[in-house]
Amino acid sequence: MPTIKDIAREANVSVTTVSNVIHGKHSRVAQETVERIERIIAVNNYTPNLSARALVNKSSRIIGVINHLIQSQPISFLEDPFHGALLGGVERKLRERGYYMMIRTVANEEELFSLFRNWNLDGVILTGLFEDNFFARLIESGKPVVLLDSYVKNDRVFNIGLDDKRGGYIATQHLIDKGHRDIVFASPHIYKRGVIDERFKGYKAALRKNNIPFREENVYQQEITINEGIALGRILGSRTDITAVFATADILAAGIITGLAEKKKNVPRDISVVGFDNILLSRIVGTPLTTVCQDADEKGAIAAGVMIDCLEGKAPASRNIVLPVSLIERASVSYFNSGVS
Numbered sequence: 001m002p003t004i005k006d007i008a009r010e011a012n013v014s015v016t017t018v019s020n021v022i023h024g025k026h027s028r029v030a031q032e033t034v035e036r037i038e039r040i041i042a043v044n045n046y047t048p049n050l051s052a053r054a055l056v057n058k059s060s061r062i063i064g065v066i067n068h069l070i071q072s073q074p075i076s077f078l079e080d081p082f083h084g085a086l087l088g089g090v091e092r093k094l095r096e097r098g099y100y101m102m103i104r105t106v107a108n109e110e111e112l113f114s115l116f117r118n119w120n121l122d123g124v125i126l127t128g129l130f131e132d133n134f135f136a137r138l139i140e141s142g143k144p145v146v147l148l149d150s151y152v153k154n155d156r157v158f159n160i161g162l163d164d165k166r167g168g169y170i171a172t173q174h175l176i177d178k179g180h181r182d183i184v185f186a187s188p189h190i191y192k193r194g195v196i197d198e199r200f201k202g203y204k205a206a207l208r209k210n211n212i213p214f215r216e217e218n219v220y221q222q223e224i225t226i227n228e229g230i231a232l233g234r235i236l237g238s239r240t241d242i243t244a245v246f247a248t249a250d251i252l253a254a255g256i257i258t259g260l261a262e263k264k265k266n267v268p269r270d271i272s273v274v275g276f277d278n279i280l281l282s283r284i285v286g287t288p289l290t291t292v293c294q295d296a297d298e299k300g301a302i303a304a305g306v307m308i309d310c311l312e313g314k315a316p317a318s319r320n321i322v323l324p325v326s327l328i329e330r331a332s333v334s335y336f337n338s339g340v341s
Helices: 003-010 015-022 032-045 051-057 080-097 109-118 133-140 164-177 195-209 227-239 250-264 296-311
Strands: 060-067 100-104 124-127 143-149 157-162 183-187 219-221 244-248 271-278 290-293 320-322 324-328
Touching: 003 015, 003 032, 003 060, 015 032, 032 250, 060 109, 080 100, 080 124, 080 250, 100 109, 109 133, 124 296, 143 195, 143 296, 157 164, 157 195, 157 296, 164 183, 164 195, 164 271, 164 290, 164 324, 183 195, 183 227, 183 250, 219 244, 244 250, 250 271, 296 320
Parallel strands: 060 100, 060 124, 124 143, 143 157, 157 320, 183 219, 183 244, 244 271, 271 290
Antiparallel strands: 290 324
16 A cells, blocks of 8 residues: 555655645645646555544544434434435535544433544534533533534534524415415424424414414424324324324425325325425325425535534634525425315
């Protein structure tokens, strides 16, 4: 296996020059030289010695993507299709810029700091955090932090999120525009100042705008799994006073559609359903799903890019990036005619 000295000798440059190219410090090297060194590296399939680099630079170029596990949460981080797409975007951007990804689930602060003690992570990306003791200990670590889908406000972290309230609003308004008034809100547990809370606010805002009374009995909270969704679909299939469902995740919506079918309820003829995320599943489920679209892959790539810019001393344009949402219309929603003239 070639060494950095071998690359320098073949390129007729110093080891320092090769090192600058490997570390992306191209401003110190002529472009022609950069291209020559990169060609030689590619031809020789050279891989930098990360252990040696970490010892010299105190940098591992490893970014931790950490899932803070809620103890009651029955689904694995990696089993969730949305997070799978998100991780794909993170890994792609890290790979493009010469960094590596470590995925880890931790249950509490002790596991978090055990991770930090055993691995020299350059920074961490986390999803769905709240301003609690876990977050406070995370900040104490001094690691660069990028939060995804979190409404924590702190000038020591970067936030990459979504216009969740608008997402909840446009999903509900779409159903109202189709003639629906008795609309179920189905979601994971609603925590104050969280993503689902914002989508819930959007749902209620659409009802208010159209003078539709909010009904507490139309709110269902459970875990986001196919089985939980199927069970909820069966429950909703037994109700005769609802005509539509807004589910805050496509995987939950898909389960609901299956459960409704088990109760002999057709989507959208009997009950219309709108999801959220626009994951692959939304396009291949039995009835293609109308859904609020977000680009999970791009969100992950943006988070990774912000982290790398921070580590390399390039100030990101903003500490809080809010990505847009839009509605994708498919076959799971139809017009409801109450028969009242």
